[in-house]
Amino acid sequence: MGGRPELSVVIPTYNRAERLRYTLHSLAAQSLPAEAFEVVVVDDGSTDGSDEVVDGFRSRIAVQYTRLDRDEADIAANGYCVSRVRNAGLALARGAVIVFVDSGTLPGRHFLAAHRAEHAGSGPPRAVIGYTYGTHKFRPFPGLQDVLRNGSPEDAVTAIGDGPRGLDLRHDVFASGEDPARLAGAWMLFWTANASLPARVLHAAGGFDEAFRGWGYEDAELGYRLIGHGVRLTASRRAWAVEWPDRPDLTVVQRSAARNLDVFLSRHRQPAIELYASIRARHLLPAFERDHAELQRWCEQARGLDVRPELEIAAVSGRVCVLGSGAALPPGWPAATLVDFDAGLLARAPWGHPTVHAIGLRTGLPDAAFDVVVLTSRLRGLWPRWGETLLAEAGRIGGTVVVAFEP
DSSP states (O other): OOSOOSEEEEEEESSOHHHHHHHHHHHHTOSSOGGGEEEEEEESSOOSSHHHHHHTTTTTSOEEEEEOSOOHHHHHHHOOOHHHHHHHHHHHOOSSEEEEEOTTEEEOTTHHHHHHHHTOSSSSOEEEEEEEETOOTTSOOTTHHHHHHHSOHHHHHHHHTTOGGGSOTTHHHHHHOOOGGGSTTGGGGOOTTEEEEEHHHHHHHTSSOTTOOSSSSHHHHHHHHHHHTTOEEEEEEEEEEEEOOOOOOHHHHHHHHHHHHHHHHHHOOSHHHHHHHHHTOTTOHHHHHHHHHHHHHHHHHHTTOOOHHHHHTSOOOSSEEEETOOSOOOTTOOOEEEEESOHHHHTTOOTTOOEEESOSSSOOOOTTOEEEEEEOGGGGGGHHHHHHHHHHHHHHHEEEEEEOSOO
């Protein structure tokens, strides 16, 4: 297949032949020389002639196509696994930089050149997110599909103008010009409809988690791991693309998203992801930033708060859990599961008490695991926003719920 390309564009697809054709057409029109990139299309078992669409572009761009060995029964039983599909593309890709798009992402003419430029030079490895028009799936820009069928991505951007319905849902982050890496929830911005990063970084991270199936959160979870390993998130307005407008089945999306959110939380049991899962909205970055800042402020205020005096007067027996435990229990208390948002305090907890690093919103503990759940004043500062959620979680995991302070 000739020399090694600089970039590999990985496209997962499943029965999206029309959209795939438009994506490949946009890639064939790139300003970047064709020999500088390859396209890797990974098909999760399409039956709509997607392979023939790819064949039609072989004379214009270097393209690999592979169809995963799945039948309709397997797909019906286990769902579309975009993580598995992207990992298969990563395994085939030969470029030093991997660019992810969806079948239905239509890049602007300078898209690949812009992604390549972001990875030039020295410094820490980067995960680049590109501006993506048309990402509001449930309020698409009117007539956008017709514009894309009859014109170019550039024509679509002209039609959209400054209308909010056609802009990127992350528009404020791009428009501010500020460094997105400063955000506590920067990983929420990592969407693989338009993103790139070095192949070696992806391989080192282990790629996408294949426990995610159907729609949602597999890219944010990868972004979370990447940032945790020192990868710097960068936003590029020049690396723009337009998403093909469609209107997914809301019921299917919500069901899939709820499942995948549980997977995300099970992989990262800590307060930041607990907040994210409790907000339960993929795109509510401002809400997450607000709640995360509130949690950090309260964590500092509550660091020296010893709740043993209020626990001493709480009559408990049997299986006990304490939400907002701090580091220790009063003398004579039964063994208890300690839940607290301060990892440093939990590290000092005495031997014999299981610990959970959590706020108490979504602990991951089993239903009815305890006879008594006690909530302490270490939760007071979070009570106005999260009191009902904390009580609901306590009621789920325990029989009797005791609030040991005056909220």
